[in-house]
Amino acid sequence: MSEVFPFNFPVETAVYLFLLTLSWALHFFFVGYVVAGSVYLAAASLRRSNSGDADPIEAVVRDWMPSALGAAITAGVAPLLFVQVVYQVEFYTAGLLISTRFMLILPALITAFYLFYVQKTKRFANWRRPTRAGIALAALACVFFVGTTWMRVHWLTVNKSSWEDLGNPPLDFGNGHQALARGGVFFAAAILLGSAVVRAQLGSPGIGGSPLSGAARRLSRIMGFGMAAMIAALAGAAFVYRAWPGPWMALTARADQPYWVLMLVAVLIFGVFIPSRPEAARARLRARAQLLAAFFIAVALAGIREGLRSRFAMMSTLHPRHFSLAEKGGWAVFAAFAAVNAACIAAAIRIARSRCERQA
Numbered sequence: 001m002s003e004v005f006p007f008n009f010p011v012e013t014a015v016y017l018f019l020l021t022l023s024w025a026l027h028f029f030f031v032g033y034v035v036a037g038s039v040y041l042a043a044a045s046l047r048r049s050n051s052g053d054a055d056p057i058e059a060v061v062r063d064w065m066p067s068a069l070g071a072a073i074t075a076g077v078a079p080l081l082f083v084q085v086v087y088q089v090e091f092y093t094a095g096l097l098i099s100t101r102f103m104l105i106l107p108a109l110i111t112a113f114y115l116f117y118v119q120k121t122k123r124f125a126n127w128r129r130p131t132r133a134g135i136a137l138a139a140l141a142c143v144f145f146v147g148t149t150w151m152r153v154h155w156l157t158v159n160k161s162s163w164e165d166l167g168n169p170p171l172d173f174g175n176g177h178q179a180l181a182r183g184g185v186f187f188a189a190a191i192l193l194g195s196a197v198v199r200a201q202l203g204s205p206g207i208g209g210s211p212l213s214g215a216a217r218r219l220s221r222i223m224g225f226g227m228a229a230m231i232a233a234l235a236g237a238a239f240v241y242r243a244w245p246g247p248w249m250a251l252t253a254r255a256d257q258p259y260w261v262l263m264l265v266a267v268l269i270f271g272v273f274i275p276s277r278p279e280a281a282r283a284r285l286r287a288r289a290q291l292l293a294a295f296f297i298a299v300a301l302a303g304i305r306e307g308l309r310s311r312f313a314m315m316s317t318l319h320p321r322h323f324s325l326a327e328k329g330g331w332a333v334f335a336a337f338a339a340v341n342a343a344c345i346a347a348a349i350r351i352a353r354s355r356c357e358r359q360a
Contacts, residue, residue, distance in 0.1 A: 005255040005307040009314075012322040016086045017310065023078035024302035028186075029193060029295060030072035035147065035186075036194025037061040037068060038112075038140045041119060045129065045136035056215045060201050061194075065116040071345075073109060087313050088321060102153070105146055112142035147186075151179055154309070178247070181240040184233035189297050191226030192270055195219055196294035200287045220274050223290075227270055234263075250311040251304065259303035262296050269293035 006017030044058045115135055118124055124132060155178070199219055241248045250256070270293050273286040 003254050004258050005303060005310070008255050009310075010319050010322070012326040013086070013314075013319050015326070016082060016322055017306065020079055020082035020086055021299070021302045021306050023075070023082055024306060025295070025298040027072065027075040027079055028189075028298040028301050030068055030075050031147075032186075032190040032193030032294070032298065033068045033197050034065065034072050035143060035190040037065050037198075038116075038136075038143045040194070041065070042133070042136040042140040045133040056202060057198055057219060060198060062116075062119050064201065066113060066120065069109070069113055069116060085325065086310075086318070086322070088318060101149055105149055108142045108145050112139050112146075115139035115142070148179075148183070151182060154182075154305070155179065177240045178244070181233070181237035185230070185237050186301065188226055188229035188233040189301055191222060191229060192267075192297060193294045195223045195226060196270075196287075196290040200291045223270055223274050227267055230267055246312075247308060250308050253307075253311075256304055256307045259300045259307070262303075263300035266293040266296035266300065269296075 006014045006021060008014075009017060040061055041058065044055065115138055118135055119132075119139070124135070202215075202219075241251055269289055273289045273293075
């Protein structure tokens with residue numbers, strides 16, 4: 001048996017944990033874009049008095065945000081189902097219905113979805129800045145609410161003694177210091193994820209015809225800030241978690257070390273490929289390398305997160321249940337539908353990019 005998570009568990013459990021981690025990574029990838037994009041749109045609405053000013057980053061983010069949020073929601077279905085298969089705890093299904101805050105996740109997502117659509121309209125660009133800023137900030141508030149609520153859910157899953165105390169104040173989502181540390185790491189990761197995807201969306205050889213145009217330089221500064229924020233957030237998280245021996249030992253266990261190495265490699269890739277010279281021929285290589293690094297970050301976050309939870313929520317009595325579930329079959333159907341869905345997603349992205357290129 002391997003010492004690397006999730007292969008440090010029996011085969012059947014490891015397979016389910018692997019699929020859970022992979023689906024979490026895909027979900028994090030889209031969520032990172034949504035978080036970073038909503039922050040950028042809110043900042044842009046406050047910064048500029050005229051929404052018609054040219055900003056390629058703002059234009060592409062505004063155009064893709066509804067689709068990105070829809071993709072994030074869709075990608076979140078698989079890990080939610082795998083969580084129930086792996087841990088088989090009633091809380092994961094029933095818990096979302098016994099707290100007012102948890103029940104507000106759905107209307108918050110619907111509101112954010114339509115607010116992002118409003119920001120895509122041509123009429124939105126002609127509205128006054130206070131109106132545009134209010135809409136952008138409202139969308140950001142919805143995203144923030146959903147994110148902190150799911151942080152609360154995660155904290156409850158590794159603290160069973162708190163399940164009966166679901167009537168906490170709305171802004172209480174577990175241990176404050178740990179929540180701040182987790183939120184800081186994810187927000188820094190979201191900056192890198194979002195900026196990498198935007199760079200790929202804006203294409204090659206560069207933005208506005210030059211790799212070092214104003215928007216490209218701004219995107220590079222955002223990446224630099226994301227790298228600094230990630231290093232600071234990881235250092236802060238290490239300082240915070242050292243006060244809790246249980247989580248700290250889980251985070252520093254040998255099983256999770258490859259994910260920390262993957263995180264470090266991803267951050268280094270971002271640093272190496274931030275454009276510093278006007279070499280258009282290497283712009284596509286930079287974009288692809290940073291997109292790969294963004295996926296590495298998503299995988300590392302998912303692996304560390306699930307590795308920590310498995311040490312608190314996984315029970316030895318679940319292994320025979322996983323073996324029994326695996327024997328029931330259905331893997332061929334699962335693989336077929338996964339392939340079909342992947343093909344549909346790839347085709348949708350290709351069609352959308354082709355349409356954007358024709359319009360440009």
